Amino acid sequence: MSTLRSRAAWAASGVVATSLLLTGCVIGDVDRDNPTTTSDAATVELTTGPAPTTGSEPGPTEDNGALDLPDVAGEVGVVLLDAGDGRSGGSLADLADAAWSTSKVPLAIAALNNAPGDETLAGQMRQAITASDNDAAEALWASLGDPQDAAAATQDVLREGGDMTTTVPAEKRRAEFSTFGQTTWTLDNQATFASELRCVSGSDPVLDAMGQVSADQSYGLGRFDGARFKGGWGPGEDGTYLLRQFGLVPVNDGTMVPVAVAATATDGSYESAQGVLDQVVESVRDTVAGAHGVAADGDC
Secondary structure, eight states: OOOOOOOHHHHHOOOOOSOOOOSSSTTTTOOSSOOOOOHHHHTTTOOOOOOOSSSOOOOSSSOBBOOOOOOOOOOHHHHHHEEEEEEESSSTTOOOOOOOOGGGHHHHHHHHHSSSOOOHHHHHHHHHSOOOOOHHHHHHHHHSSSSHHHOOOOOOOHHTTOOOSOOOOOSSSSSSSTTTOOEEEEEEHHHHHHGGGGGGGTTHHHHHHTTTTGGOOOOOGGGTOOOOOEEEEEETTTTTTEEEEEEEOOOTTOOEEEEEEEEEEEEEOHHHHHHHHHHHHHTHHHHHHHHHBBOOOOOO
16 A cells, blocks of 8 residues: 655645435435435534644554454445555455545535636535535536546646546446546545645635535544545445545644545445444544644645
């Protein structure tokens, strides 16, 4: 697995459904506007992490390597970057599957950069990120021109964020879902992109929106107070729902740890996969809290 791609400036200061609908990411809507969720997801309690500490800059934690994850009723994958080194665990750690609505992050940045100051696009960006609104995301995609131009612009954002291999498709891979949502995006590449996200041109408003995800979608990484993240979900060819999230989690030393997670449930449902994702995220809470991430601010 690759580790964090270094950037000179960062080395100096660090960074920061039930029925299927015919659009983007999924549950209920493949990231529909208001996905069906369990009551636990709608009322999830956010936990405040420890206050930042000071001292010399740490290296990777002593137990750097494979993450020890619990047995769950499904499959999971976790990838995080600790002092630039990749740590991973779970059968889905090497997942190469549809990004679903996590792809709305680079798409939103591309759209805002293409039309600086456009208030309509800014509002659509917020809807696409905070509520995973598919219509808003499709409007962002359309604003970039024809599908080839839109794919190229979105892929350029990934490249600027250190992901040098992911290809954004210009044609639908599954007719009933969005083109961008079917981007094949690995957890490793998502964690790398998250690690450099703050230094991607035009990312500030998108990062801000990633810190204001709606309560009904704030499970998993949303259980970390102050996390900036985006989720995505949708059914595979066999109907089994895949849930994905990636983003930045504030930790003990005041940095933000890049994390990407994925989960499915044995029964194939969105609701059960949500519970599995919560379980695995809680299991790595202490590991994440003790890791060293990227700076939350400073020069790039």
